[in-house]
Amino acid sequence: MREIQLQLSQTQKVRLQKALEHLESLSSKVNSDASVTIADSIPVNHEDGVLKGHGTADLEGEVVATLCGVVERVNKLVYVRTLRSRYKPEVGDIVIGRVIEVAQKRWRLDINYSQNAYLMLSAMNMPDGVQRRRTALDELNMRCIFEEADVICAEVRGFQQDGLHLQARSQKYGKLSTGQLITVTPYLVKRQKQHFHHLEQYGIDLIIGCNGFIWVGEHVEVRDDMVEDQVSQSDPQVLIPNKNSVSLEEQEKNYTALETRKHICRAANAVRVLSTLGFIITLEIIKGVIDLSLSMNLDIHDMLGSEFCVLVAEKEAERRSSNKKKR
Amino acid sequence: MVGLSLGEQHFIQGGIAQDLRCDGRKRLTYRPIHVETGVIPQANGSARIRIGATEVIASVKAELGKPSLSQPDKGKVFIYIDCSSTAEPAFEGRGGEELSAELSTALHCCLLGAKSGAGAGIDRTSLVVVEGKICWDLYIDGLVVSSDGNLLDALGAAIKAALSNTGIPSVKVTAGAASDEQPEVDISDEEFLQFDTSGVPVIITLTKVGREYIVDATPEEESQMSSAISISVNKKGHICGITKRGGAGLDPSVILDMVSVAQYVSGKLMNKLDSEIASAEAEDES
Numbered sequence: 001m002r003e004i005q006l007q008l009s010q011t012q013k014v015r016l017q018k019a020l021e022h023l024e025s026l027s028s029k030v031n032s033d034a035s036v037t038i039a040d041s042i043p044v045n046h047e048d049g050v051l052k053g054h055g056t057a058d059l060e061g062e063v064v065a066t067l068c069g070v071v072e073r074v075n076k077l078v079y080v081r082t083l084r085s086r087y088k089p090e091v092g093d094i095v096i097g098r099v100i101e102v103a104q105k106r107w108r109l110d111i112n113y114s115q116n117a118y119l120m121l122s123a124m125n126m127p128d129g130v131q132r133r134r135t136a137l138d139e140l141n142m143r144c145i146f147e148e149a150d151v152i153c154a155e156v157r158g159f160q161q162d163g164l165h166l167q168a169r170s171q172k173y174g175k176l177s178t179g180q181l182i183t184v185t186p187y188l189v190k191r192q193k194q195h196f197h198h199l200e201q202y203g204i205d206l207i208i209g210c211n212g213f214i215w216v217g218e219h220v221e222v223r224d225d226m227v228e229d230q231v232s233q234s235d236p237q238v239l240i241p242n243k244n245s246v247s248l249e250e251q252e253k254n255y256t257a258l259e260t261r262k263h264i265c266r267a268a269n270a271v272r273v274l275s276t277l278g279f280i281i282t283l284e285i286i287k288g289v290i291d292l293s294l295s296m297n298l299d300i301h302d303m304l305g306s307e308f309c310v311l312v313a314e315k316e317a318e319r320r321s322s323n324k325k326k327r
Numbered sequence: 328m329v330g331l332s333l334g335e336q337h338f339i340q341g342g343i344a345q346d347l348r349c350d351g352r353k354r355l356t357y358r359p360i361h362v363e364t365g366v367i368p369q370a371n372g373s374a375r376i377r378i379g380a381t382e383v384i385a386s387v388k389a390e391l392g393k394p395s396l397s398q399p400d401k402g403k404v405f406i407y408i409d410c411s412s413t414a415e416p417a418f419e420g421r422g423g424e425e426l427s428a429e430l431s432t433a434l435h436c437c438l439l440g441a442k443s444g445a446g447a448g449i450d451r452t453s454l455v456v457v458e459g460k461i462c463w464d465l466y467i468d469g470l471v472v473s474s475d476g477n478l479l480d481a482l483g484a485a486i487k488a489a490l491s492n493t494g495i496p497s498v499k500v501t502a503g504a505a506s507d508e509q510p511e512v513d514i515s516d517e518e519f520l521q522f523d524t525s526g527v528p529v530i531i532t533l534t535k536v537g538r539e540y541i542v543d544a545t546p547e548e549e550s551q552m553s554s555a556i557s558i559s560v561n562k563k564g565h566i567c568g569i570t571k572r573g574g575a576g577l578d579p580s581v582i583l584d585m586v587s588v589a590q591y592v593s594g595k596l597m598n599k600l601d602s603e604i605a606s607a608e609a610e611d612e613s
Contacts, residue, residue: 007361098332149330177334180349217338255341265342265351272350300351305359 006276006306019313026320034072036065036080044078053079087113087186087211089164093156094195096181096209097166099146105139107146109154112186112211115163119146119154123167125174151176151215153207171222172196178256179205179217180268184275186212190282197283202263202290208281216267218256262300266290269303273312288319331547339551343536348548355592357543360484362603364492365611372493372522374607376485378543380475385467385485387493387522391512392464394455402454402462406434407469408482414474423471426478429572430469433479437530437559437568438486448528448559448567449490456498461512463495476545479557483530488604490527492611494519528561528568529597531589535577540585542592556585560593 008016036042041062044050052058055067056078065071069082089095089111097109097117107119121134121142146152153173154166168174189210197206198219207215256264270289274281289312293303302308331339342348352358358379367373370386394401408430410423417423438448454463467489469482497520499513534544534555541548549555554573561567566586571577577585 007359147332150332151335175332175334177332178338180335180338217334254337255344256338258345258347261342261345261347265347265349268349269351300347301353301356304350 006309008306008310012306012310016310016313019310019317022317023313023320026317026324034070035068036071037068038066040065042071042078042080049076051077053077055080055082084185084187087111089113089117089156089211090191091156091158093191093210094153094207095156095166095211096151096153096176096207096213096215097211098181099148099150099152102142102146102148105134105142107142107152109152109166111164111166112183112213113164117156117164117166118160118162119152119166119168123157123165123169125169125171146175151181153209153215176207176215176217178220179215179264182214182216182268182271182275184212184214184271184281186210188212188275188278188281189214190280192282194283199263199267199287202267203260204263204267206267206283206286208283214271214281216264216271218260218264265300266293266303269293269300273303273309277309277313277316279316285316288315331550335547336551339548340537343539343541343548343551346539348541349545352543354539354541355588357596357599360599360603362484362488362600362607363611364488364604364607370489371495372489372491374485374488374492374604376481376488378477378481378484379545380473381477381481382471382473383478383481383485384470384472385482385489387486387489388466388468389463389493389495390466391456391461391498391514394459394462398451399459400455401451402464404439404449404451404454404465404467406431406438406467406486408434408471409469410471410474414471418471418474430479430482433557433570434469434482434486434530436570437483437528437557440567448526448561450523450526453523454495456512457500461498461500465493474546476549477532477543480530480532480543483528483559484600487524487527487529487600488607490522491524491604492608493522495522496520526561528559529593529600530557530559531592531596532557533585533589535573535575535581535585540588556582556589558586558589558593560590560597562597564590564593566590 041064042056044063050063052063055065055069057064057066063078065080067080067082069080072079072081095111097111099107100110100116101108105121109117109119111117121138124145127145152168152175154168155173157165157167189208189212191210195208199206203219205217205219267286267290270286271281273289274285279285292312292315293308298308339349343354346354361377363375365373366375366384367386371389372387373385375382375384392403395403408427410418410427412419440448454465456462467486469485471478496514496516499515501511501513531542532555533540533542534549534552536548536551536553544552552573553575554571554577557570559567
């Protein structure tokens with residue numbers, strides 16, 4: 001039974017237990033022969049030379065598992081894949097990262113992986129949209145594009161010699177502002193067709209990063225650079241990033257509207273509830289949780305309470321069983 | 328803690344100004360508080376408090392000692408806080424020492440009052456056994472297990488809960504000892520006197536962000552603060568101690584306003600804490 005960090009009363013515990021057991025019974029059974037725990041010996045044909053991969057060890061001639069997980073075999077390689085592991089980037093993954101350092105011709109981002117990722121200056125679109133060679137001036141103006149602690153959405157390009165590289169060539173990638181970043185464990189986000197979601201009825205953007213960072217924020221219209229007129233620039237110069245010299249009153253006018261803010265907080269709390277319960281995070285289930293909270297007229301903060309968590313678990317069990325019956 | 332981008336900071340400040348914080352709370356709402364008492368059986372009293380993701384443990388140990396010469400009719404209380412490295416990687420080794428010292432001083436100020444003992448939250452005269460010769464020394468230790476903002480409030484609440492859980496062994500003094508000799512005492516193992524905690528205050532930390540004050544700030548909100556005031560208020564609504572943190576200066580009228588807000592919030596928090604402590608003790612006994 002997974003441990004859930006919630007204070008539940010006795011009845012709530014019973015209800016949650018029932019809902020989770022129902023969900024377990026609905027899930028398709030993985031071939032149980034393949035699951036191993038530590039010190040289980042892996043059945044292997046010793047006559048074919050076998051390569052012992054990650055999570056295995058050689059103990060008295062037997063191949064023994066050193067991790068709990070599922071045994072995978074690829075030709076002669078035998079390894080144990082854990083079910084809950086660190087984020088492992090694949091080419092084409094949408095990730096959200098935070099800038100740690102502005103280095104020469106590149107930014108270094110933290111993407112919740114064992115290494116930091118690099119976003120090269122050449123892998124970014126220039127602010128004026130022109131396709132050109134990056135000059136020394138562009139390098140000096142890097143801070144105007146992204147600074148330390150900025151939240152950026154990008155795509156994994158691949159592993160190069162010096163590490164993991166990202167690219168942000170399309171207009172939908174780039175800096176994310178006006179919103180909040182929520183961190184969940186990476187295994188709760190499975191690779192889907194769409195990671196960028198725009199919830200029209202609430203007016204918010206939801207970006208589900210494969211690395212476990214989820215961004216909920218105000219909707220930003222994706223600009224098409226080709227359509228925009230070229231903004232004529234005066235002599236290229238080194239730009240100094242505009243630090244907020246804005247007065248308090250002006251800042252107050254720029255705050256997000258209360259309605260949009262309510263929707264952002266509701267969506268963020270929906271993600272937090274799902275993360276506490278350990279359910280896979282997809283757009284459908286987030287929408288379901290938001291609708292459930294709206295239908296109950298629940299206060300946004302009460303969504304993080306134990307009663308709502310139990311209700312979400314029960315509703316999810318219902319939804320999956322009805323899905324299964326339809327098939 | 329890595330910093331926040333300008334957009335995120337703006338979002339947090341806007342939320343506080345509009346009375347809707349990032350997790351949906353109002354400005355003066357606390358996160359759910361959970362209390363467990365009696366977590367350390369070897370100590371005279373202990374409690375574990377969880378406010379949101381902040382988790383702290385407090386323990387009280389009582390030992391017999393000699394009262395100080397300047398205050399022969401009062402016992403001694405020592406408060407020491409330790410920030411465990413499991414709370415933050417930065418606390419490893421000596422990294423947490425500065426924060427621990429700051430928290431210990433703030434708690435001393437809020438709970439123990441002046442050097443002469445006037446206006447203290449914890450009544451030290453109840454700790455004396457034989458005036459001038461023997462008194463109880465209370466060693467209160469706090470451990471920060473997980474840090475998610477608002478450590479001072481959590482520690483104050485944990486100490487209050489631990490003190491409610493404290494049982495001081497009853498002491499029998501052998502009569503007929505000469506006045507300049509150390510009297511002999513017999514510490515009972517069976518009888519315990521519950522420490523009187525009706526006068527112990529709760530600590531409320533008000534964090535000022537922009538023009539508004541919030542209660543129970545998360546680390547992201549704390550990074551946006553201009554200043555913070557921690558006020559300890561007791562059941563009667565009296566202020567037992569005030570500490571100010573943060574670089575920005577505050578107008579005196581703002582401080583008075585914050586004090587009145589703290590008094591208002593303390594009523595609700597005191598009731599919530601008392602009921603949680605009572606239910607935790609009831610569960611402990613069952």
